[in-house]
Amino acid sequence: MNKLTATALSMTLAASTPALAEDDRKGLASAPITMGDVQAVSPALAKYTQDALLGDLWKRPGLSPRDRSVVTVAALIARNQPIEMPYHFNLALDNGVTSAELSEIITHLAFYSGWANAITAVAVAKDVFAARGIGAEQLPEVSPTPLPLNEVADAQRAASVEQNVGPVSQGVVQYTNTLLFKDVWLRPGLAPRDRSLITVTSLISCGQVAQITYHLNRAMDAGLTREQASELLTHLAFYAGWPNVFSAVPIARDVSEKRES
Amino acid sequence: MNKLTATALSMTLAASTPALAEDDRKGLASAPITMGDVQAVSPALAKYTQDALLGDLWKRPGLSPRDRSVVTVAALIARNQPIEMPYHFNLALDNGVTSAELSEIITHLAFYSGWANAITAVAVAKDVFAARGIGAEQLPEVSPTPLPLNEVADAQRAASVEQNVGPVSQGVVQYTNTLLFKDVWLRPGLAPRDRSLITVTSLISCGQVAQITYHLNRAMDAGLTREQASELLTHLAFYAGWPNVFSAVPIARDVSEKRES
Amino acid sequence: MNKLTATALSMTLAASTPALAEDDRKGLASAPITMGDVQAVSPALAKYTQDALLGDLWKRPGLSPRDRSVVTVAALIARNQPIEMPYHFNLALDNGVTSAELSEIITHLAFYSGWANAITAVAVAKDVFAARGIGAEQLPEVSPTPLPLNEVADAQRAASVEQNVGPVSQGVVQYTNTLLFKDVWLRPGLAPRDRSLITVTSLISCGQVAQITYHLNRAMDAGLTREQASELLTHLAFYAGWPNVFSAVPIARDVSEKRES
Numbered sequence: 001m002n003k004l005t006a007t008a009l010s011m012t013l014a015a016s017t018p019a020l021a022e023d024d025r026k027g028l029a030s031a032p033i034t035m036g037d038v039q040a041v042s043p044a045l046a047k048y049t050q051d052a053l054l055g056d057l058w059k060r061p062g063l064s065p066r067d068r069s070v071v072t073v074a075a076l077i078a079r080n081q082p083i084e085m086p087y088h089f090n091l092a093l094d095n096g097v098t099s100a101e102l103s104e105i106i107t108h109l110a111f112y113s114g115w116a117n118a119i120t121a122v123a124v125a126k127d128v129f130a131a132r133g134i135g136a137e138q139l140p141e142v143s144p145t146p147l148p149l150n151e152v153a154d155a156q157r158a159a160s161v162e163q164n165v166g167p168v169s170q171g172v173v174q175y176t177n178t179l180l181f182k183d184v185w186l187r188p189g190l191a192p193r194d195r196s197l198i199t200v201t202s203l204i205s206c207g208q209v210a211q212i213t214y215h216l217n218r219a220m221d222a223g224l225t226r227e228q229a230s231e232l233l234t235h236l237a238f239y240a241g242w243p244n245v246f247s248a249v250p251i252a253r254d255v256s257e258k259r260e261s
Numbered sequence: 262m263n264k265l266t267a268t269a270l271s272m273t274l275a276a277s278t279p280a281l282a283e284d285d286r287k288g289l290a291s292a293p294i295t296m297g298d299v300q301a302v303s304p305a306l307a308k309y310t311q312d313a314l315l316g317d318l319w320k321r322p323g324l325s326p327r328d329r330s331v332v333t334v335a336a337l338i339a340r341n342q343p344i345e346m347p348y349h350f351n352l353a354l355d356n357g358v359t360s361a362e363l364s365e366i367i368t369h370l371a372f373y374s375g376w377a378n379a380i381t382a383v384a385v386a387k388d389v390f391a392a393r394g395i396g397a398e399q400l401p402e403v404s405p406t407p408l409p410l411n412e413v414a415d416a417q418r419a420a421s422v423e424q425n426v427g428p429v430s431q432g433v434v435q436y437t438n439t440l441l442f443k444d445v446w447l448r449p450g451l452a453p454r455d456r457s458l459i460t461v462t463s464l465i466s467c468g469q470v471a472q473i474t475y476h477l478n479r480a481m482d483a484g485l486t487r488e489q490a491s492e493l494l495t496h497l498a499f500y501a502g503w504p505n506v507f508s509a510v511p512i513a514r515d516v517s518e519k520r521e522s
Numbered sequence: 523m524n525k526l527t528a529t530a531l532s533m534t535l536a537a538s539t540p541a542l543a544e545d546d547r548k549g550l551a552s553a554p555i556t557m558g559d560v561q562a563v564s565p566a567l568a569k570y571t572q573d574a575l576l577g578d579l580w581k582r583p584g585l586s587p588r589d590r591s592v593v594t595v596a597a598l599i600a601r602n603q604p605i606e607m608p609y610h611f612n613l614a615l616d617n618g619v620t621s622a623e624l625s626e627i628i629t630h631l632a633f634y635s636g637w638a639n640a641i642t643a644v645a646v647a648k649d650v651f652a653a654r655g656i657g658a659e660q661l662p663e664v665s666p667t668p669l670p671l672n673e674v675a676d677a678q679r680a681a682s683v684e685q686n687v688g689p690v691s692q693g694v695v696q697y698t699n700t701l702l703f704k705d706v707w708l709r710p711g712l713a714p715r716d717r718s719l720i721t722v723t724s725l726i727s728c729g730q731v732a733q734i735t736y737h738l739n740r741a742m743d744a745g746l747t748r749e750q751a752s753e754l755l756t757h758l759a760f761y762a763g764w765p766n767v768f769s770a771v772p773i774a775r776d777v778s779e780k781r782e783s
Contacts, residue, residue: 171756234432342638495693
């Protein structure tokens with residue numbers, strides 16, 4: 001019986017257990033929200049959570065539970081929603097996301113979501129890591145050997161940034177070309193495909209449609225399949241809300257059509 | 262003397278009472294923010310709150326206090342702002358929003374704002390409901406008899422979704438056509454006009470302009486008057502900020518003109 | 523040794539001190555996040571914070587530490603992120619932002635970010651002010667003598683609002699022309715250039731691109747230099763995330779080119 005089935009069952013059987021924040025009672029909010037709390041406000045929402053989300057969405061093929069956890073965690077950080085972080089950080093670790101990968105996800109999203117989003121995630125993750133005995137040796141190095149740079153592709157990217165951003169802000173150009181693309185993106189603690197997956201997730205989750213084209217193409221170049229992209233949208237309908245997904249659809253469609261032709 | 266006048270007066274007379282979170286001292290933040298707290302940081306903001314908001318905006322004709330509460334609660338959930346939820350959930354119940362309606366608003370916005378937004382609202386609402394002795398019998402059923410479906414209109418909607426979303430994500434199509442429009446939208450616990458009102462509120466409050474046209478038309482088809490739509494924008498200028506309202510104005514104008522011609 | 527250097531050093535020397543929320547242990551979250559907490563989750567993020575942010579970004583010419591604090595505080599309020607407010611409200615006061623100015627920033631952003639954003643900031647600022655012994659005499663008056671109105675420019679602005687917003691919502695027109703531009707914007711507690719700076723910051727930080735053109739022009743009319751605008755974008759890449767800045771770049775470029783020709 002996998003973790004999700006067990007969780008869904010435990011919700012059904014014992015509604016008063018802290019099902020939404022199982023392993024961490026020291027999150028940002030005063031106390032974890034339990035499935036019993038949800039039922040006390042909306043029995044229908046509790047049912048949708050059990051049946052549509054945990055019992056159906058998370059079990060769909062096309063995106064593994066591990067990838068769904070990566071996407072959910074990234075959406076929560078990008079949208080700065082600590083209330084579900086304790087539950088989903090723990091679920092991610094149970095689903096095969098390593099502590100090193102979760103650490104890298106938080107670091108990466110400091111740049112794509114904003115510094116305070118990462119600090120909010122730190123406030124939750126430190127307790128999750130402590131409760132699981134995750135120490136420094138299970139976290140990525142500060143300055144690891146970087147992945148090899150694709151010089152040709154990066155030169156094109158840098159030329160585009162210089163042309164578009166250069167006339168307005170050389171500071172943005174400088175940090176983009178050095179710190180972001182020659183440092184953060186080359187950190188080996190998270191596979192390039194996963195790094196792109198959380199970047200696209202962050203963009204869709206915050207309605208930042210202007211950058212989806214570049215990063216969805218980059219994600220698919222790095223191995224994200226068309227079926228996975230389709231399921232990413234399906235998954236985010238629930239975690240980022242329907243409107244953000246509907247706004248991303250025309251761009252995803254355009255990317256898909258151009259890659260086929 | 263209605264509730265708002267009483268509240269405004271009590272703020273004037275006793276600035277140290279917890280005027281912004283009157284009935285709930287166990288909200289997400291450590292302690293409720295009082296009008297005295299606001300004065301300790303910005304006497305001007307306290308004055309604007311008393312005079313422009315409570316003393317003027319909430320008393321304008323065109324939108325009833327009950328509808329203003331529906332809109333305010335939806336804006337706070339859509340923008341994930343727990344700090345004012347205890348005060349406004351209580352005010353909504355005082356203004357005639359039923360506990361069943363508040364429950365449905367939270368459930369509905371899980372789909373339009375994202376799941377974690379609804380869970381944040383649950384964390385506040387459970388305490389508000391408990392303090393008022395609101396139990397399961399005052400909440401909507403899990404699976405009530407659905408409202409009748411407008412088959413013709415829904416077939417058009419479904420065809421549009423299939424055409425636009427279908428090529429990119431059959432998962433999104435499936436959940437949209439079954440779970441969202443043939444289940445959530447047909448729940449009888451919230452009038453279709455109110456369901457559309459909170460959907461439009463959510464879209465405007467988060468700057469999600471792309472979906473306003475469809476949902477504002479749907480709201481007006483369901484009975485939202487032009488004067489109410491005008492006051493919705495006025496009300497949201499304060500609760501979602503001026504820029505979100507200014508971004509919605511051209512779309513609202515376009516909808517209005519097309520409905521007249 | 524200036525405050526930032528001292529802070530960066532203290533982070534290096536004593537990672538367990540509450541470096542990110544130095545002076546306020548009663549913020550919204552249960553406990554302040556320390557640099558040691560960041561290291562326990564991501565040693566790399568701690569390093570980027572020390573080296574790229576505190577050791578480099580904040581020391582760049584083009585925008586003074588005082589202006590960087592104004593911008594950072596405005597971004598945190600606009601994005602409703604209390605977790606870093608205790609640290610940055612204190613840093614702002616150390617960097618020369620007066621308590622009266624911080625009070626006005628919160629008041630102003632109630633209108634541009636939404637009322638609950640300002641109340642969230644109040645919840646943090648009241649403790650920061652109390653810890654520093656900042657009382658009513660150091661805060662702006664409720665109804666000070668307003669700054670003189672530029673009648674010609676404001677008549678143009680009002681005509682544009684009447685033309686665009688008038689057909690949809692006379693309520694929005696009324697509050698915009700009286701409360702917003704003939705009251706809030708004329709409060710003398712914050713220089714017009716700073717008021718525009720936080721307005722532009724709020725718009726960029728929330729991806730509200732539609733209003734940037736008007737307010738960036740207004741900021742530059744009020745004295746914001748082109749170099750400062752360039753550094754504003756650089757600074758916000760870290761505090762609002764890269765995508766929001768990249769979305770603002772084409773508009774900033776357009777404004778810049780039109781002002782030159």
